[in-house]
């Protein structure tokens with residue numbers, strides 16, 4: 001049987017480096033054995049998914065050179081590969097489970113479920129659905145539906161016994177059924193939850209092996225029950241450890257850049273990033289740390305995947321990138337530099353900004369230094385302002401950083417709106433509010449227009465610069481906590 005793996009990203013934000021990590025391992029597992037690698041877009045969360053995010057994920061995986069054999073852009077024999085286009089299929093399978101008594105309609109309202117959970121918490125009991133709608137008769141269900149009551153479909157879970165499955169990296173795992181929640185499978189809007197869609201799709205798409213993040217281990221018992229209810233074999237599973245910050249917390253954009261676009265924009269080579277990501281969960285038989293894609297594929301096997309929580313270490317990544325850059329011949333080096341930023345596509349958004357400010361081409365480098373390269377290091381003195389106190393400067397930067405974290409789409413108008421709203425809340429003029437931001441972003445009191453600069457730099461670089469500015473100002477934990485409370 002041919003090996004088939006998949007990457008299954010949810011298009012709900014920036015293309016995350018964790019997505020690339022999982023895609024790389026799935027790709028390597030399939031390709032090292034002559035198998036196929038499928039890209040499936042898991043966009044069942046209608047509120048959070050966007051086409052723009054999907055396009056960026058595809059571009060990022062292409063940049064990393066992880067080609068898929070089937071996917072939403074190229075189709076394939078098991079399509080469509082976008083879950084929002086497969087809702088009829090999920091509904092049909094949800095109905096099958098209801099008909100066979102493995103799932104049931106649940107009419108409980110959100111208020112009732114909230115109250116139930118609050119009671120369970122107060123009693124120190126495990127939080128989960130209490131089964132109120134479990135035994136509604138067919139006639140009762142029909143009557144409620146006829147009366148226009150909305151319902152979801154939940155899976156049944158045996159009240160006794162345990163659910164067993166095997167993880168290729170961790171061995172056998174057994175979970176008592178009493179710990180498995182009666183998961184919603186189909187929401188009131190007719191869309192499936194991840195749990196139903198993932199099981200149906202992995203089966204219909206012929207996936208043989210699932211390599212995914214360890215955060216999904218707790219969901220696996222539900223998936224195992226569903227595979228059993230449908231009478232389908234469960235693909236082999238391997239849960240890989242999550243990438244972590246140096247303090248062991250989960251890698252998150254609040255603390256570190258996580259978008260693949262960031263790594264591209266600051267000039268990592270895709271093969272170096274892939275090499276580094278490979279090192280996060282895999283080691284070469286000879287412990288060599290610098291290797292090519294072909295060498296990785298040749299040596300890849302699940303036996304060489306380790307379970308230690310991999311720490312994402314930018315210094316190490318820089319070293320790996322430097323090794324790859326120095327390994328290029330001079331022609332390749334010039335080509336790659338051009339691919340990176342000295343090209344029409346990258347310069348196009350800058351042109352309207354710099355052309356009118358340019359008398360000689362020699363003027364250009366000093367204008368765009370902080371856009372194409374790092375911003376100069378900052379100190380507290382850089383933020384001295386004739387009207388704003390240090391605390392106000394800190395608050396401006398802190399508010400902006402927080403608002404940027406929450407911004408769904410990185411657009412100039414949205415950035416302007418968030419600054420206006422926060423300036424108003426602080427009782428400052430927009431001009432005064434923006435002054436510390438100019439310094440934080442460009443390192444200079446006067447630079448190219450701020451929102452154009454932030455838009456060009458992208459969310460991650462902007463966030464990094466705001467965080468570094470707060471560090472330069474010596475933001476203490478106490479002050480951070482106070483500000484967090486204040487702006488809630």
Ligand code: GLU
Pocket residue numbers: 008009010042198211212213216
């Ligand atoms: N859509 C899920 C995610 O974004 C995929 C989980 C899985 O691989 O089963 O992580």
